[in-house]
Amino acid sequence: MTNPHTPDGLPATAAWVIGRLEEAGIALLALPNSGPSTRLAQGGMEWVHSAAESYGAAKAKLRPAAPSAAHITRMDQTYGWVSRIPEDKYVLRRVVGARSLVNPMTGRHLYSWRRLGTAVGADHKAVQRWHAQGIDMLVAILNGAGDERRPVRSCATLARLRAASPSLGFRAGA
Numbered sequence: 398m399t400n401p402h403t404p405d406g407l408p409a410t411a412a413w414v415i416g417r418l419e420e421a422g423i424a425l426l427a428l429p430n431s432g433p434s435t436r437l438a439q440g441g442m443e444w445v446h447s448a449a450e451s452y453g454a455a456k457a458k459l460r461p462a463a464p465s466a467a468h469i470t471r472m473d474q475t476y477g478w479v480s481r482i483p484e485d486k487y488v489l490r491r492v493v494g495a496r497s498l499v500n501p502m503t504g505r506h507l508y509s510w511r512r513l514g515t516a517v518g519a520d521h522k523a524v525q526r527w528h529a530q531g532i533d534m535l536v537a538i539l540n541g542a543g544d545e546r547r548p549v550r551s552c553a554t555l556a557r558l559r560a561a562s563p564s565l566g567f568r569a570g571a
Contacts, residue, residue: 402478402539409539411532414478418497421475424464427501461501481538482531488517492524493531 403409464472479497482490495516498507514521 409536411529411536414532414535414539417471417475418479418493419499420468421472422497422499422507423461423501424468424472425476426498426507427461427464428469429460429463459502478535478539482534486531486534489527489531489534491517492527493535496528 403413476494479490479494482493492513495508495513496506499505500507508516510521510524514524517524519527
């Protein structure tokens with residue numbers, strides 16, 4: 398059976414998932430902050446430039462190129478995976494999502510491990526473990542899921558299903 402999420406159909410690995418998450422973070426941060434505005438039309442007029450220069454306006458900040466439609470689609474798909482982490486594991490979801498944000502201009506993570514630890518109120522080593530657990534969970538989800546829209550069930554939900562319906566073939570204590 399081939400994996401529909403990976404380009405070569407092989408099982409997803411942690412390194413591949415982290416790469417896709419970082420690619421999605423770069424695409425997200427490279428998106429323009431807003432839609433069309435009148436600044437573009439006014440910016441082409443010479444008198445606007447001279448007035449801005451006379452008041453000491455600084456040069457425009459460098460921005461990365463806007464991501465292509467294909468990159469935005471991949472970003473949406475990748476962040477859809479993060480939303481499949483069970484809701485009762487919201488800290489894992491938060492850590493994985495925040496760590497995926499990479500500055501498109503410098504290639505550095507927006508949140509270092511220590512800064513992320515401060516944000517969630519934990520030690521940076523714990524945050525690293527949680528990130529690894531979240532990535533492992535995503536790898537398991539991607540390798541075990543044939544349909545991306547299939548809901549992910551938490552351990553508590555599976556335990557309730559096992560207790561409620563032993564006729565479904567769940568072994569006792571499994």
